[in-house]
Structure formats: C-alpha cells, structure tokens
Amino acid sequence: MTIRAVVFDFGGVLFDWSPHHLYRKLIADDHERQWFLDNICTQAWNTEQDAGRPLAEATQILIDQHPQHRYLITAYYDRWHEMLRGPLPEGVAILQALHTANMPLFGLTNWSAETFPYARKHYPFLQCLRDIVVSGEVKLIKPDPAIYHASLAQVRAHLADIQPSEVVFIDDVADNAEAASALGWQGIHHVSAEQTSARLRELGVGF
Template sequence: MTLQAIVFDIGNVLIEWQPERFFDRQVGPSRRQDLFATVPLHVLNDEVDRGQNFTDTILGAADQYPAFRDEIHLWHDRWIEMASPEIPHSIRLLRALRGKGVPVLALSNFGIETFEIARRHYPFLEEFDQKFISGHMGLIKPDPAIYEALEQASGFAPDTLLFTDDRSENIAAAGARGWYTHLFEGAQGWADCLIAHGVLSESEAA
C-alpha cells in the first residue's frame, strides 16, 4: 500500500530536548552529574509522560532529595528551557506536508501539563491533524499498545504510515507493527527520507 499519513515524534524531532545541557549551563557539569546520578529524573519524567501530575511528581522528588531541592525545582519551574529550541527545518517539513494535504500526526511521550506548556510556547504544535500524547493515553512508547491505539483512532493501516523518532527502540516497536520508519538524526536526513518515499520534492523539503 502507498503511504497515507506521516507521524512525527516531537522531542528531538521538532523541539530539542536536552535536560543535561540545560543543567550544565545552570549548575555546571560536576553538579549536574551528581544530580542525575542521585535523582532519577528521567524515570520521573517517564511517569509524567504516563499521565502522572507534573507538579506533584517533580516537587515530590524535591522533598525526597533535599540536597538537590533547588536543582529539582529548576526542572519544574524552567522546564520549557530544557525543551528548546525548536528545529526550524523539521517545522518546515511539517508545514510542507500539510500544504500538500498529507495527513500529519504526532505521536509523542509527553506529560499532560508539560504538553500544555509546550503548546503555549510553540504554536506549530496545533498544526497536526491528530495528536497522540502519551500522558492523555496512559501509555508510552515503545509499548506496542500506543501504536495500536494510533492505528485504531486514526483509521490508518500500519503499512500506510511513515514514522520518525529519535529513539531506536521506539522506531523498532513501530517497525514491528509494519510501519515505515526513519530514525531521526537530523532534519536533513528526515527530509531526504520524505523525498525518497515520494512524499515531498526536493524543493518542497528544503
């Protein structure tokens, strides 16, 4: 079957997501290393992505790890600075697809509250035809159920979908369901993939 819809991850595809870089700037590499070695921030972030309350989860950790209270509060209070900047070429690709009438879907591990913060900061997140956000679904990639849920809700068969994500395990899970996939390592590589599949021309993907 031919491609009928394009599915974008968001973090590190449309918006950079680099918490360690943010903390290196704020507290220095040594303190950042101690922070991440002691406080399971990425595990907590996964729980937020599964639908747990952002404020309760992160500030609860600040109470649990008082030696890093200030740093944990930074994760909560300045979250948008970790989820930045936007990736302009990827946004152009999103809009080029929309301009051609190609359905464009989002499938992203994102908390309920954090996605609302991101939506206010990045208006292009409203430009998808459908959004599948893990916090609202109670599922996170690479659980096969989240891919099945997108198929069921969108009506697109697996072999009509092309998906890009920056994490190989998420790509592998989609591929196991029959989706076409592209491991995102930069916007130009994604553009080349869309050209190779005949979805965009070279000029449209520039």
C-alpha cells in the same frame, strides 16, 4: 505502496528539549550537573511523568528521598519551560513542507499532560497536525505497542481505512521507530533532516 499519513515524534525531531538547557544555569560544573541528572532528576523519573504521574507527586517523591537537593528538584518543573529551547528548524521545515503538500499529519509524543499545553500555546506549527497522542494524556508510553495502537486509532478517525503500512512514523529514538516498524508501520529513525527527507522520498512521499 502509498503513504497516506505521517506521524511525528516531537523532542529531537521538532523541538530542542533538554534538562541541560535549564541546569546549566543552576549547576555550573559539568560533572556535577551530569551527576545530578544521572542520579536525582533522571530521565527514567521524568518518563514516569510522561506516562501520566502528576508532577507534584513526582517532585515530592524526590524531595523526600533527597531533601538536600530540594531547590534543584523543584526547579525541574517550576522552570520546565526553560528546558524547551525552541523548534528544530530543519525538522519543522519537513513538517511544513508535508503540510503544504496536503499530507495528513499527526503527532505521537512522550510528554507530560501538564506541560504539553505550554507547547500548544507557544508553537503555532503544531497546528499543521490534525491530531496528537500525548503519552501523559493516554497514560501510555513509547515504545509500548499500546500507544501505537492508540495513535493508529486516532489516524483512522480521520482516514478510516488506512493500514499500518501506509503510515510513516518519525522518531529520534531508534527503539521507538523500531517499535512502530514491528507493528507494520514505516518507522524512520530520525538522525538528520537530510536522511529523513531522503527516506520519505524513497517511500514515495513527494514534498
């Protein structure tokens, strides 16, 4: 078996993103902040935007439901860039080492189409990727098999005869990595850069 392409997830692999980075500035109490993120601006709500729902619509839905939290709800996307602390150096080091070794690289991320341009503009290492499937642009979301099919089609636009078993997918969410494996890809659950590097080498990827 020969690995001919590597596909990277972004959050938790290449980027340090968390609502807590912003809301620590807005809600000092740890328990109060956690309650807000568990009950108002939840991950499930954010995922709907990653799947293509407009940010303005999503914000208004929550304001209508919880008007007393208008300020905190509005801050979620008005100050979204403050949730993106920056790159994860060890993950980016893997990306750049593979790029230097001439491995074809791609991205597959659950990310809002409206916020992703900020990442493209501010993080040049994304230029190592030949192409990127952004969930909010295709209106599909991991771990739906359809988004993996879209990613494979994108990879095949560059490497026409590539097979799923020749593609590695790296994601920090186990369900997402397992969904790729279920479709015949080489899914890697990213727990640490050291473990991911070791697994890549087991698969015969030299870098």
